[in-house]
Amino acid sequence: MDKLLVNGGCPLDGEVQLSGSKNATLPILIASLLCAEPLQVRNVPHLRDITTALKLLGHLGARVEFNEDLTVEVDSGDLHTLRAPYELVKTMRASILVLGPLLTRFGEAEVSLPGGCAIGSRPVDLHIRGLREMGAQVSIENGYIKASVGRGGLNGARILFDTVTVTGTENLLMAAVLARGITVLENAAREPEVVDLARCLIAMGGAIEGAGTDVITVTGVDALHGACHTVISDRIEAGTYLLAAAATRGRIRLTGYDPQHGDVVLEKLREAGAILSIDPRGVTLDMRKTQPQAVNLTTAPFPGFPTDMQAQFVLFNAVANGSSTVTETVFENRFMHVHELQRMGADIHLRGNTALIQGVTGLSGAQVMATDLRASACLVLAGLVAEGETMIDRIYHIDRGYDRIEEKLSQCGASIRRIPGWPATSVIPSREGASVSPLQS
Ligand code: EPZ
Numbered sequence: 001m002d003k004l005l006v007n008g009g010c011p012l013d014g015e016v017q018l019s020g021s022k023n024a025t026l027p028i029l030i031a032s033l034l035c036a037e038p039l040q041v042r043n044v045p046h047l048r049d050i051t052t053a054l055k056l057l058g059h060l061g062a063r064v065e066f067n068e069d070l071t072v073e074v075d076s077g078d079l080h081t082l083r084a085p086y087e088l089v090k091t092m093r094a095s096i097l098v099l100g101p102l103l104t105r106f107g108e109a110e111v112s113l114p115g116g117c118a119i120g121s122r123p124v125d126l127h128i129r130g131l132r133e134m135g136a137q138v139s140i141e142n143g144y145i146k147a148s149v150g151r152g153g154l155n156g157a158r159i160l161f162d163t164v165t166v167t168g169t170e171n172l173l174m175a176a177v178l179a180r181g182i183t184v185l186e187n188a189a190r191e192p193e194v195v196d197l198a199r200c201l202i203a204m205g206g207a208i209e210g211a212g213t214d215v216i217t218v219t220g221v222d223a224l225h226g227a228c229h230t231v232i233s234d235r236i237e238a239g240t241y242l243l244a245a246a247a248t249r250g251r252i253r254l255t256g257y258d259p260q261h262g263d264v265v266l267e268k269l270r271e272a273g274a275i276l277s278i279d280p281r282g283v284t285l286d287m288r289k290t291q292p293q294a295v296n297l298t299t300a301p302f303p304g305f306p307t308d309m310q311a312q313f314v315l316f317n318a319v320a321n322g323s324s325t326v327t328e329t330v331f332e333n334r335f336m337h338v339h340e341l342q343r344m345g346a347d348i349h350l351r352g353n354t355a356l357i358q359g360v361t362g363l364s365g366a367q368v369m370a371t372d373l374r375a376s377a378c379l380v381l382a383g384l385v386a387e388g389e390t391m392i393d394r395i396y397h398i399d400r401g402y403d404r405i406e407e408k409l410s411q412c413g414a415s416i417r418r419i420p421g422w423p424a425t426s427v428i429p430s431r432e433g434a435s436v437s438p439l440q441s
Pocket residue numbers: 022023026094120121122123124125126127128163164165166167168193307308330331332373374401
């Protein structure tokens with residue numbers, strides 16, 4: 001498995017062009033299942049999760065075409081199966097998003113339960129409950145969700161989410177666009193990625209109002225048509241690079257950034273002492289002349305502080321002045337990066353869903369292991385801050401959500417390079433000549 005080797009201690013200074021949003025691209029690519037004409041998606045990031053989603057669409061029978069400039073065209077005019085298998089779903093939880101589109105267009109769907117992941121149990125009960133409220137018969141058999149609906153198709157319904165769920169909102173939004181009648185999604189997710197999906201569905205002929213608020217109203221239509229949609233930039237990638245510059249007391253300029261998508265993160269960075277300037281093409285952060293101050297935060301659904309930026313801010317607080325608390329309210333197990341940071345010298349104690357952090361003057365490089373996507377980003381930032389070398393293992397996590405991270409950081413002066421790993425099945429000749437398999441990391 002590949003590793004990342006980071007030599008820390010030098011402030012970042014440079015410019016980064018943001019990629020398209022992973023969490024907007026995934027539902028938008030899957031929305032292509034809703035119509036028989038091609039959907040063209042632009043500004044698609046080059047990520048492992050996107051490759052997985054396209055593999056799944058191809059498995060279902062969609063024709064997938066890559067063009068040169070980050071554009072993908074998906075034509076779901078002639079699918080040959082309505083079953084999303086475990087082998088693909090287990091590698092990317094967002095595969096659950098095919099359930100709503102397949103069911104509403106074809107009247108049936110069979111999707112493997114995604115199962116839990118490192119950060120939490122990640123149930124999909126709200127997705128299933130909403131589809132049942134729209135008239136679907138849904139059963140769980142042998143680890144698969146089996147859903148079907150009568151000849152009339154799904155019926156519009158009033159659906160109240162008792163927990164704000166991003167992909168739950170997206171799944172039911174896609175189910176509703178072809179349902180009969182009006183669907184009202186209440187306590188809906190307000191994330192910019194949900195709004196981007198709604199914009200794409202409207203371009204395809206969907207009738208949707210209220211996206212971006214907690215009440216989304218959908219009037220079902222008979223059919224959607226093809227469209228061309230450009231994905232928004234990735235606000236979590238943006239926040240990660242801003243934090244990298246802030247934690248290393250450097251400067252960075254991000255082009256393609258939409259400040260409306262990152263209000264609360266920018267607010268927290270200002271509170272931490274960062275000098276921010278925003279212009280129509282992007283944002284610049286400068287931390288070269290100010291002492292970073294630790295900030296308290298609590299994660300929450302948008303427009304609250306994003307849980308996907310929690311790990312990065314824990315790192316920032318760990319090397320800022322003063323003490324702080326970071327409380328995680330969205331997922332039940334999203335502090336695994338803390339144990340690795342402690343090994344690098346961070347002064348952090350966990351009390352339930354809160355991290356109590358005392359800023360230290362510096363961290364020391366170490367061998368660390370990534371456990372999930374955003375924890376791995378946090379460890380890269382820790383390596384940039386720490387004195388000496390940090391070797392990060394299991395970086396397949398980071399490749400799921402960050403497009404060319406070592407290239408973009410190197411452009412800003414970071415010393416970071418990828419160490420190709422041994423393929424899992426290869427053997428390494430030992431000194432005695434016998435061959436041994438590398439330890440499975
Ligand atoms: C989306 O996950 C994102 N993924 C996550 O980003 C993000 O962390 C999360 O939203 C929260 O913002 C994509 O968009 C592909 P949820 P999602 O459903 O939709 C509970 C990343 O790093 N819940 O909003 O799976 C759930 O347990 C990833 O890019 C139910 O109880 O998250 C959690 O506590 C990680 N029942 C809370 O809701 C359900 O049916 C929020 O989860 C669904 C969710």
